[in-house]
Amino acid sequence: MRKICAWCNRPLSTASEKDERQHQVTHGICVRCAQSLLARYPASLGSFLDRPPAPVLVIEPEPRVFTANEAARLLLGKELPAIEGRGGAGT
Ligand SMILES: [Zn+2]
Incomplete structure (x- = not known):
C-alpha cells in the first residue's frame, strides 16, 4: 500500500x-x-486537536504516539502521560 x-x-x-x-x-x-x-492556527496544538469531536492520535514515524486529543483520551480512558510516547504495542 x-x-x-x-x-x-x-x-x-x-x-x-x-x-x-x-x-x-x-x-x-x-x-x-x-x-x-x-x-x-494561532492556537496551541492541543486546543487545535480538541476541536474535532472524533478521537485523534498524532503518531510519530517510529511509530509512537506524540499526543492525543480529549476525545481520544476519553475513548482510551487514559490521561496524556499514559498515552504520549507509547508505541503501537502499548510499549
Ligand atoms: Zn504534504
Missing part, C-alpha cells in the same frame, strides 16, 4: 517496486504540510 500526503500528494515513505505496483493508497500528512497547516 502506497502512503501519500493528502495535501501535496508526495510519498510519505520510500515505496518499494512491489508497493508501486499496488493500487491501494492511504493518506496522511507530510511534515512540511503539517507545519504549514499548523502555522495558520
